[in-house]
Amino acid sequence: MSKTQKTGTVIPLERIAGSIYLIRGQKVMLDRDLSDLYGVKTIALRQQVKRNMNRFPADFMFQISDEEAQAMVSQNVIPSRRSLGGFLPYVFTQEGVAMLSSVLRSEQAVQVNIAIMRTFVRLRELLATNEDLARKVASHDRDIANLFAHVQRLLTPPDPPRKHQVGYIPLKDKD
Numbered sequence: 001m002s003k004t005q006k007t008g009t010v011i012p013l014e015r016i017a018g019s020i021y022l023i024r025g026q027k028v029m030l031d032r033d034l035s036d037l038y039g040v041k042t043i044a045l046r047q048q049v050k051r052n053m054n055r056f057p058a059d060f061m062f063q064i065s066d067e068e069a070q071a072m073v074s075q076n077v078i079p080s081r082r083s084l085g086g087f088l089p090y091v092f093t094q095e096g097v098a099m100l101s102s103v104l105r106s107e108q109a110v111q112v113n114i115a116i117m118r119t120f121v122r123l124r125e126l127l128a129t130n131e132d133l134a135r136k137v138a139s140h141d142r143d144i145a146n147l148f149a150h151v152q153r154l155l156t157p158p159d160p161p162r163k164h165q166v167g168y169i170p171l172k173d174k175d
Helices: 003-007 013-017 031-038 042-051 066-074 094-103 107-155
Strands: 020-023 026-030 061-063 090-092
Touching (some): 013 107, 026 031, 026 107, 031 042, 031 090, 031 094, 031 107, 090 094, 094 107
Antiparallel strands (some): 020 026, 026 090, 061 090
């Protein structure tokens, strides 16, 4: 256990956020990162999950593939396949992390789950804020483009006026 966990102090949001990855289009946490936060060995966490598999459907938890593990190594998420202890890790969605609190019943597990849930919520809020900001920027971009087009029209000199012929214009014969 780390010093922070023994003293019961709050886990920094940045530490938790740094352990959330996007795999298969879902925000997930690795079993090894969760076991570290909970202060238990990864094998103990896996054993508890395996004893309670009915609580962890595929949208709560899944095991990553060889290709996904290799991609994590290549992106420096994990140092090497060896660091996984010879097993492909399980990853947990937000719902799966919440379900872990019913499997891991220590006071530390409860506090860690609260911190993780707050982090997921905060990340969702940040994402929504960024999407709203992107919509506003796109709207402003359209307004600026319209304004620029109007200014261009004002700066473009008008076409010279058409000159009307002065004088007699003969009528054509109707034959």
